[in-house]
Amino acid sequence: MSDSDLHLENQLCFALYRASRMIQQVYRPMLEELGLTYPQYLVMLVLWERGSVTLKELGAALELDSGTLSPLIKRLKAAGLVTSARRVTDERSVEIALTPEGRALRERATDIPHKIGCATQMQVDDIISLRSMLTDLAASLADSHTKATKD
Amino acid sequence: MSDSDLHLENQLCFALYRASRMIQQVYRPMLEELGLTYPQYLVMLVLWERGSVTLKELGAALELDSGTLSPLIKRLKAAGLVTSARRVTDERSVEIALTPEGRALRERATDIPHKIGCATQMQVDDIISLRSMLTDLAASLADSHTKATKD
């Protein structure tokens, strides 16, 4: 183990941290036009795909818990983009659904992926390859983490 | 532009967001033993490398502003790991330096990079390659962002 192992620029974690924050900076002005924050946009992506989901399903898709999602959904409700209601078959669950306004917002988001693609200055194949490596990495890390914490 | 462009799992941004948060989860229990949060650890990495830096230099290294760093440094001071003082040659700048305790903490962090490496379940060369791609991506995104916002 060399000394350079503790240098900032040699850390994979810092490269991830920086790239993740930087891409959110690129999204910010585009999402601002839609009145969304970045995590709110991710929630809308799930809803545009599935129409309606429970908070638990949303949490599974985004790997976020109710501590993050409950207040976020409250803000999306206040913005008139979603509704939420307890399920009649199981009152523990909350079903989140799109309002017509929430569904309509999708049209104003369709050009965002292309704009982001341009900003990366990468070939489509390279983006797909990088995305795949990151997904595999996340899975490996989740694996190590659950093993380490014995749950 | 296909419909699938707006699917969560197809987004590079989400893969980054998830991997970045996941790796921080793996760091968390290790850093907890040192009494550090993840961003505090990044600050300590810079200080272990350079000994002392101004807040501005720290911000340049981590791409964080005083709004994030000022309160973070206040907490590291309270923990007895760093000192901070206005520069005599330029009272606008604040010099952050390690205390002996802060310097000593490095010894307890030396095995972290290896543990993280194991958790990734990746070959060293692949980690280096991925890190390099992320660094390049961050640079491209920063480039697009500064061009788009004209500064």
Added chain:
DNA sequence: GGCAATTTAATTGCGCACAACTTAATTGTG
């Protein structure tokens, strides 16, 4: 059927990130 264990959300508290603003010191220019 009764009740303990489990499941699902919501709440609380803390520490980032980041935009916007304020304050104070320094630099540059006429």
Added chain:
DNA sequence: CACAATTAAGTTGTGCGCAATTAAATTGCC
């Protein structure tokens, strides 16, 4: 030298992330 422009930190306010706790509904087991 005066003073406008710039630079560096700090402050304020908002919205995450995440751990820990609480509350309520459901499930499972006797």
